[in-house]
Amino acid sequence: MAVQAVPVGDAEKPPGEKPGSSGNGKRRIPGQGRWAALFIAPTLVLLAVVILYPIISAIVMSLQQDAGLDPATGLFVEGGFAGLNNYTQWLLQQCAAVGGGTVPCAPGSLGAQFWSATGITFFFTIVTVALETVFGFWMALIMARAFKGRGILRGAVLVPWAIPTAVTAKLWFFIFAFNGVANNLFNTTILWTGSEWPARFAIIIADVWKTTPFMALLILAGLQMIPGDVYEAAKVDGASAWQRFVHITLPLVKPALIVAILFRVLDAMRMYDLPAILTGGANGTTTLSILVVEQIRQGFNSAAALSTITFIIIFLVAFIFIKFLGANVAADSTSGGKAKIK
Amino acid sequence: MSTVTSTADVATGPDSAPKRRARNRARWASIRTYVSAAVIFLWCMAPFYWMMVTAFREVQYTFEMTLWPTHPTLNNFVTAFSEELGNHLGRALFNSLFIGVCVTVIGLAAGVFAAYALARMEFPYKFMVLGVILGASMFPGVALVTPLFQLFTDIGWMGTYQALIIPSISFVLPLTVYVLTSFFREMPWELEEAARIDGCTKSQAFRKIIMPLAAPAVFTTAILAFIASWNEYLLASQLASDATQPVTVAIASFAGSQPHQEPYTAVMAAGTVVTIPLVIMVLIFQRKIVAGLTAGGVK
Structure with a gap:
């Protein structure tokens, strides 16, 4: 298996040579590096095939011109090297014009939607994650208490999480139908999926319903790691419930909370299923993922550029989170590693 | 007083x-x-x-607001499975099951070893490997769609099972490695040491001591991996054909018994069929699943 060469080569260096990985108390066994490389190789090879290769091929594609009929002129456009044209096209919203050159993309065309899709993606991300954090925290605080039926509640909370997002979308599509139960309960006559803001709220509500449990469970796990005697001590010292929450619960649960938020943010930024099925991206609910999928039918290379931009945006958000908020994603790793990610 | x-x-x-x-x-x-x-x-x-x-409501009573159907019926399930109407739900269930099992098996086969190394061994660049796997787990699926769409079109794989299984590895494998690594870190590894002292080789210790101990962790991870694959929609909606589409795609494009009418009841029937097995599984293995979910995020 020639593919294993890369990790094996890396691992065969004597372990002691690596700076920052010493002194964590684990016993070194001679030849362990080679075993480790063998164990890890299949995973890395698979990931290289299913992720690295597509990324590289997307970048290569994104530098090529889409061949085909120009929608504006009806003339056949040759493919070929395009430099960064595909990128500037999206970022500056400039479309190819008759006889070369560029003009601002026509309103409503895919090319004109990049910044609005970016805005909507961030809007959905911020609103849903904020709501999920608040509700998730509340749910976690309730679930952390001791009461009869806690097991039932924890089971119930897993139900929205287990339902496939596509089914969730169809379910809320039905709930938000004009004659549906939402309008009936609240005595409203809103075209939920048919106009801009109701459609956005429908998506937000469905997303919050589906993913708050995940958030709540992560926060709950963080809560349960706080030793009870800390609270007892604070109580004895006369701290009120609110003071205990702000000065004990929040700081101690913060590492778990930030990781949970990071996971949810990155997940929300690639949101596709809910808006695609609930509204089809209509009425100002086109997220970046929907825009990419729509562009695929109109030109691979331009879509590849857009998906690369999307990938970079998500990567930057993750980077900012880890760098500035100290999201300690790999908390249990070696001490040297911890220092690096902080 | x-x-x-x-x-x-x-x-x-x-x-x-x-x-x-x-x-x-x-x-x-x-x-x-x-x-x-x-x-x-x-x-x-x-x-x-x-x-x-x-x-369970009759189509005419779709928007009934009672808590219990006044005209209970099983017709919606018949519609949901009706091949004549173009609803290949039975087929789609098989596809989802098949894809899910393949992806889970591949993910575990590779992931168990990687997780063991990450949790138990010291080796250079360990932190980088962890970072790569974490990065992969946060990777947006939409960045894969375009290149894979073109690649699979070029090599004639569009709508085949392998075109649906291979991309799913991109999110299932990091998940399995991540969850298993946190499980493995908490296992009683002294037993392995003991076995080694008693004369077991490394691989014997792994097979005879660690694997039985690790079975619950692996099982939980398998459930999480399977659910992740079962719930996937974006990639499948672009890369599947009518014959290979999984349930998520099938439900999103459902046809009802009445033409020109949104088939709400049939979709809800299909949704129930798709969801009930998951919900039962989740309720049975609730504790394990919660442990698995939070193992990745909190530890």
């Missing part, structure tokens, strides 16, 4: 004011807990319940 509190009161009188106040407060706190718990329970279960109830 004195309103003056003294230490003697607290110590002796069962009906002393502070004690009563404390008991009242405790009772209120417990009432608040139960009310909140009920609200959470309703919020989580009501939409799910509505889906199941609607699945």
Whole structure:
């Protein structure tokens, strides 16, 4: 298996040579590096095939011109090297014009939607994650208490999480139908999926319903790691419930909370299923993922550029989170590693 | 009943004011807990319940607001499985199951070894490997769609099973490695040491001591991996054909028994069929799944 060469080569260096990985108390066994490389190789090879290769091929594609009929002129456009044209096209919203050159993309065309899709993606991300954090925290605080039926509640909370997002979308599509139960309960006559803001709220509500449990469970796990005697001590010292929450619960649960938020943010930024099925991206609910999928039918290379931009945006958000908020994603790793990610 | 509190009161009188106040407060706190718990329970279960109830309503009574169908019927399930209407739900269920099992097996086969190394061994660039796997788990699926769409078109793989299985590895494998690594870190590894001292080789220790110990962790990870694959929609909606589409795609493009009418009841029936096995599985393995979910995020 020639593919294993890369990790094996890396691992065969004597372990002691690596700076920052010493002194964590684990016993070194001679030849362990080679075993480790063998164990890890299949995973890395698979990931290289299913992720690295597509990324590289997307970048290569994104530098090529889409061949085909120009929608504006009806003339056949040759493919070929395009430099960064595909990128500037999206970022500056400039479309190819008759006889070369560029003009601002026509309103409503895919090319004109990049910044609005970016805005909507961030809007959905911020609103849903904020709501999920608040509700998730509340749910976690309730679930952390001791009461009869806690097991039932924890089971119930897993139900929205287990339902496939596509089914969730169809379910809320039905709930938000004009004659549906939402309008009936609240005595409203809103075209939920048919106009801009109701459609956005429908998506937000469905997303919050589906993913708050995940958030709540992560926060709950963080809560349960706080030793009870800390609270007892604070109580004895006369701290009120609110003071205990702000000065004990929040700081101690913060590492778990930030990781949970990071996971949810990155997940929300690639949101596709809910808006695609609930509204089809209509009425100002086109997220970046929907825009990419729509562009695929109109030109691979331009879509590849857009998906690369999307990938970079998500990567930057993750980077900012880890760098500035100290999201300690790999908390249990070696001490040297911890220092690096902080 | 004195309103003056003294230490003697607290110590002796069962009906002393502070004690009563404390008991009242405790009772209120417990009432608040139960009310909140009920609200959470309703919020989580009501939409799910509505889906199941609607699945049993006659089409004409789709928008009935009763908590129980006045005209219960199984017709919606017949519609959902009706090949004549173009609803290949049976086929789609098989596809989802097949894809899910393949992806889970591949993910575990590779992931178990990687997780063992990450949790137990010291080797250079370990942190980088962890970073790569974490990065992969956060990778947006939409960045894969375009290159894979073109690649699979070029090599004639569009709509084949391998075109659906291979991309799913991109999110299932990092998940398995990540969850398994956190599980493995908490296992009683002294037993492995003991086996080694008793003369087991490394691989013997792994097979005879570690694998049986690790089985519950692997099983939980398998459930999480399978659910992740079962729920995937974006990639499948672009890369599948009618013959290979999984349930998520099938449900999104459903046809009803009445033309030109949104087939709500049939979709809810299909949704119920797709969801019930997952919900049962989740409820049975609730503890394990919660442990698996949080192992990745918190530790």
